[in-house]
Each structure stands twice: as structure tokens, then as C-alpha cells.
Amino acid sequence: MKAAVLRAYREPLSLEEVDLLPPQTGEIRIRFAASGVCHSDMTRIEGARPSPLPIILGHEASAYVEELGPGVEGLQVGDRVVLSFLYDCGRCFFCRSGHPNLCEVGVGMLRNGTMPDGTTRLRKGDEVLYHMTVSSFAEEAVVPARCATRVPDELPMDVAALIGCGVLTGTGAVFNAARVSPGDSVLIIGAGGVGLNAVQAAAIAGASVIVVSDINPDKLAIARDFGATHVVDARTEDPVAIARDLTHGRGVDFAFEVIGRPATIRQCHDAIRPAGTAIVVGVGEVGDCCEIDTASLPFSEKVLTGTLYGGARPGLDVERLVDLYLNDRLRLDELITRTYRLDQINEAFHDLHEGRLARGLIRYE
Ligand SMILES: [Zn+2]
Numbered sequence: 001m002k003a004a005v006l007r008a009y010r011e012p013l014s015l016e017e018v019d020l021l022p023p024q025t026g027e028i029r030i031r032f033a034a035s036g037v038c039h040s041d042m043t044r045i046e047g048a049r050p051s052p053l054p055i056i057l058g059h060e061a062s063a064y065v066e067e068l069g070p071g072v073e074g075l076q077v078g079d080r081v082v083l084s085f086l087y088d089c090g091r092c093f094f095c096r097s098g099h100p101n102l103c104e105v106g107v108g109m110l111r112n113g114t115m116p117d118g119t120t121r122l123r124k125g126d127e128v129l130y131h132m133t134v135s136s137f138a139e140e141a142v143v144p145a146r147c148a149t150r151v152p153d154e155l156p157m158d159v160a161a162l163i164g165c166g167v168l169t170g171t172g173a174v175f176n177a178a179r180v181s182p183g184d185s186v187l188i189i190g191a192g193g194v195g196l197n198a199v200q201a202a203a204i205a206g207a208s209v210i211v212v213s214d215i216n217p218d219k220l221a222i223a224r225d226f227g228a229t230h231v232v233d234a235r236t237e238d239p240v241a242i243a244r245d246l247t248h249g250r251g252v253d254f255a256f257e258v259i260g261r262p263a264t265i266r267q268c269h270d271a272i273r274p275a276g277t278a279i280v281v282g283v284g285e286v287g288d289c290c291e292i293d294t295a296s297l298p299f300s301e302k303v304l305t306g307t308l309y310g311g312a313r314p315g316l317d318v319e320r321l322v323d324l325y326l327n328d329r330l331r332l333d334e335l336i337t338r339t340y341r342l343d344q345i346n347e348a349f350h351d352l353h354e355g356r357l358a359r360g361l362i363r364y365e
């Protein structure tokens with residue numbers, strides 16, 4: 001099968017023939033329909049979190065089930081599925097305590113680039129590693145069946161792909177991590193493929209004030225369309241001052257940072273009211289630090305936290321998001337700025353780097 005392989009950091013991906021081993025117990029072979037091009041693929045190319053190579057990137061995808069490994073139940077050949085990049089073993093402390101997105105096995109797979117047994121099914125002579133369990137910049141993959149959620153035929157495979165990362169993460173930050181309630185005020189910093197989903201989730205949840213800050217006017221226009229009540233051009237305006245002005249000087253109930261940069265994390269902390277919550281969704285660089293005025297903490301009781309994968313429980317949340325989309329409550333088509341073929345993947349990353357994309361999508365059919 002054809003795949004785009006990362007062989008050296010800060011170099012273009014190379015298009016190669018890669019071999020796929022058959023699915024092992026609990027695994028399936030899938031044929032990709034579409035894959036989103038996400039920032040966490042780009043930061044991997046840039047070497048922000050260096051790890052062994054070669055590796056096949058891509059983690060936000062829709063696919064068809066082609067082959068079932070031993071012991072797989074609940075899926076059939078031909079099923080249309082959305083992939084989750086976080087495996088949940090169902091047995092570790094975090095799975096048992098209701099945090100499957102923090103599964104020890106799943107998080108280890110993200111770190112090591114392997115399947116649950118510590119090896120991979122991708123070969124080019126030697127072993128090729130997975131990126132975030134899915135490795136969807138390829139025609140096919142073998143993945144754990146637990147990472148595939150079946151979706152109905154009427155769901156277009158293009159938008160199905162986006163659900164796997166950007167939609168689950170952005171809406172999950174609002175629905176699962178913050179549990180935004182009607183009348184709450186929110187600030188969202190970063191209106192890309194994840195942030196825009198936080199915006200529309202806040203609107204669905206009934207937030208009264210939805211302030212969205214970005215440096216790209218095109219993305220701010222989409223944010224307004226998706227339910228932002230106020231947009232802030234961060235090149236010339238201060239989101240903290242505007243958020244306070246709109247909330248009787250107190251600050252917002254919730255602020256979401258969807259970039260992963262210390263300065264904007266600090267802005268989120270500054271923009272929330274006493275006992276409000278700032279949630280970091282964006283993944284920053286290892287070693288980055290953010291300064292907080294410690295004396296303010298006991299007096300303000302502010303909460304600064306993060307969320308991985310929007311606290312998603314894919315088996316449950318995918319179905320809810322699909323229903324929201326099919327009933328015209330969630331807008332996904334508008335997120336796709338441009339589509340590419342696999343052999344245009346480096347062009348897609350160039351466009352993402354230039355800030356031109358809400359979401360770019362690789363199409364395999
Ligand atoms: Zn992603």
C-alpha cells in the first residue's frame with residue numbers, strides 16, 4: 001500500500017510502498033476514506049516532540065473495515081468507521097475510574113508508536129511506527145478494533161473523518177471537560193479545526209457570551225458563523241480586556257486555549273472570573289512554561305487545567321455527534337477548507353503552516 005512516511009524531521013514526507021502485516025487478535029485492517037490534516041501531525045514533522053522514526057502520520061480519519069482479526073466482535077467487513085487515536089484497554093486504573101482517555105495502555109501507544117502489544121503492523125524492511133494509533137496518511141492500516149466506531153451510511157465519509165480528532169476534542173472540551181451550561185460565558189483562543197468545534201459546542205450548550213480570539217480574520221468570520229457572539233482580532237485587540245468587559249468586569253466562566261502556547265494560556269487564566277476554569281486543549285512544546293501570579297491563586301480560586309481528547313468516550317460521543325450533525329445542529333462541512341490527494345500531502349502541510357486551513361482533508365476515494 002502507498003503511504004506518506006516521515007523519515008527525517010523538518011523534511012517533506014516521502015511517498016512510499018509500505019507493507020502491512022495481517023491483523024492480530026482484537027485488530028482490524030481498514031481502508032481509509034479520508035483523513036484530516038491536524039496540527040499535531042505538523043508539530044511532529046517539526047520535531048517538537050522528537051521520537052524514533054520512520055513513522056506514518058495522520059490520526060483523524062474515516063475508513064472501511066476490510067478484514068477482522070481473531071476475536072473481533074461488533075464489527076463486520078464493509079462497515080464504515082470513525083477512528084479514535086486513544087485506545088482504551090478497559091482494565092487499567094484510568095479506564096476503570098471513568099477516564100478512558102487517560103488509559104495507561106493507550107497513552108503508552110501514543111508515546112511509543114505501537115499497537116497494544118508494543119509492536120507495529122507496518123513494515124518497510126524494518127518496523128515503521130504508528131503516529132497516534134491510526135497512521136492515516138496511507139491507503140490502509142491495521143488498528144485495534146476498540147479504536148473504530150461504526151457510523152451510519154448517510155454520514156459522508158469526509159465529515160466522518162473530522163470527528164475522530166478535531167470534533168471530538170473541540171466539542172468534548174466544552175461538553176465533557178467544562179460541562180458548559182446555559183447562560184455561561186466562555187472565551188475560546190484559537191479558531192482552527194479544533195477551536196471552531198469548541199465554538200459551536202458552546203453555542204449548542206447555550207452559552208450567553210462566546211468570545212473568540214484569533215489572528216486570522218477568515219477564521220474569525222467562520223467563528224461568527226458558528227455561534228461566536230464576539231470576535232477578537234488578537235493582532236490589535238486584547239481578548240482579556242474584552243472578555244472582562246462583556247462579563248461585568250468579572251471575567252468569563254470558562255476559557256479554552258486551543259493553540260498550546262504559554263502566552264495564550266496565560267491570557268486564558270487572566271480572563272476567567274474567580275473560581276472560573278481555564279482549560280488547555282492545545283498541545284504545546286515539551287518544556288514550555290507559563291508564569292502565574294501565585295498569590296492570586298488562594299484569593300481567586302481559579303482553576304487551570306487541561307483536557308486530553310476532550311475527555312472523549314468515543315464509543316458514546318461519536319454517536320451523539322453524528323446525530324447532532326445529521327439533525328443540522330452541528331456544522332462539519334464548513335470546516336473543510338480544501339481537499340488533497342495523498343501525493344499532495346506536503347502541499348497540505350504547507351497550507352496548514354501558512355494558516356490557510358480550518359481543516360485540510362486528504363481524500364482516498
Ligand atoms: Zn488532531
Ligand SMILES: [Zn+2]
Nearest residue numbers: 089092095103
Ligand atoms: Zn486502560
